[in-house]
Amino acid sequence: MNRMFLSGFLVSLIVITIPLVWLIDARSSSRVLPTPPVAVPEARTTFSLPVEPPAPVHATPVTEADPSDNIVMVKKLPEKVIPPEESSGEVRDRAPIRTLVYDASRLYTLRTALSHVTIVDLPEDAREVYVGDSKLFLAEVLGSRIKVKPITYDLKSRTNMIVYTEHDRLSFRLLVVPPGEEDDLLSFRLPKSETVVNLNPIKTVLRKKLKEEESQDLSMKRRDFLKEGDPQHPLRATFHADKLLVRLLGFSSLDQNQYAVIDCRNDSGHDVTLRRIRLRRFQKSLLWETSRHYEDGMDWSRDLDKTVPAGQHVRLLLEVGKITPLSQREGLFLSGRVRTSGGGEIAIKAVSAGERL
Incomplete structure (x- = not known):
């Protein structure tokens, strides 16, 4: 009978202890469960970042790059990026109105377009103009200005033009380009130097001759x-x-x-x-x-x-x-x-x- 009592007691103890242990384990586990994540809209789940507590007022501002900045910069990029060949000095040279230095040793490029006129403004009158192929381009002299027009539809047309002024010479390469890329006005100025083109040769010769005559007259006066x-x-x-x-x-x-x-x-x-x-x-x-x-x-x-x-x-x-x-x-x-x-x-x-x- 003692054995039966002991067996019944052990069975009862086991039946009571197992639920009690399970309940205690469940309570202890519920105390360390993680906080549920903050709900974020579905559209931003791909780039959201953990929320950081605000920095104190006296704290030094954080200098580390925020990944979200990169995302904003990508969104602010323009849709059209300037290609490398246009970001060089060529953009300035292709301006429709340009001012160039008068240099006889340089070959200038002149861009023309059909149904457009290009004017070359010189610092002195042009005397003679020679065009390599007069069937492709028309050049007309108007004093110190030269009017150039293409008379062909072929964008591959190329030729040269030589201009003789009163005291110098200029060389051009003529091109046909699509409308909107042509040169409207090319103005030439004299270089800032004492060795510029002499625009008054007759006055210089007369002054030199006058000085020689004055010197001769002075010599005659001295001799007399x-x-x-x-x-x-x-x-x-x-x-x-x-x-x-x-x-x-x-x-x-x-x-x-x-x-x-x-x-x-x-x-x-x-x-x-x-x-x-x-x-x-x-x-x-x-x-x-x-x-x-x-x-x-x-x-x-x-x-x-x-x-x-x-x-x-x-x-x-x-x-x-x-x-x-x-x-x-x-x-x-x-x-x-x-x-x-x-x-x-x-x-x-x-x-x-x-x-x-």
Whole structure:
């Protein structure tokens, strides 16, 4: 009987314990179940991201890239992307109105379209225009403008055009393109340089010729003055040695320039050559009469190779700055060198002081 009681007790314990254990396990499992996911519309389930808590106000902003940004950028891309060949400098060159530099060594491309006219505006008048095939293109000269039109439907038509202006030449390659891609106006300008095309050659020639004539007239005046004229402001300084007389006669103004007039007379029996003439302005010392202080900027000289024949005299002009009147303590010192026929040299020294111009 004890065995039967023990068996019944164990069976009852098992029957009661199993449901109790299952209930306890079910309760403990329900406490760790995950939170159900947030409901998201069906259209956004493919790119939704987990919800992140908002960052604190003082927190540093996150610098990591958000995957959703890429999706937005893809949506913002334009439908038509510029091809690589059009994104280069060709776009600027194909503008319907262009301004180009006048360059005779360059070959320019001119795009024309049927039922359209293209104008070439030059900085000077066009004299001659040559078209490679006049059956394909029509070119008409209107002074400094050239009108170009195609007279063919063939988009593969190509030819060249040479334009001669008054002083230069331009070369073009003519093309036929679809309407909307043609050139409307090509304006040429001169380069910013001193070596630009001379647009006034006649004026330049006349100015050059006038300067030459003025120079010749000045030379004639100088020669006549040297032979016959007397100085306008006499001032004497004389050197005499070995029958050679060199004198400073004074000063004269000629063509807005001032000159010292120097006369050289050769009374010897042989020719002499005047090699150098120098004129300096000085001021006498207050303590020593023989001491001279030469003034700065008052020194003029000229190297010569002038032959003075025996028994004759010549006059020379020495260009000087503006000479102011001399005071009682100021003077001029004339020096130079003369070479004789025997190979010797004579030093010229002459002083003019205490006289007024």
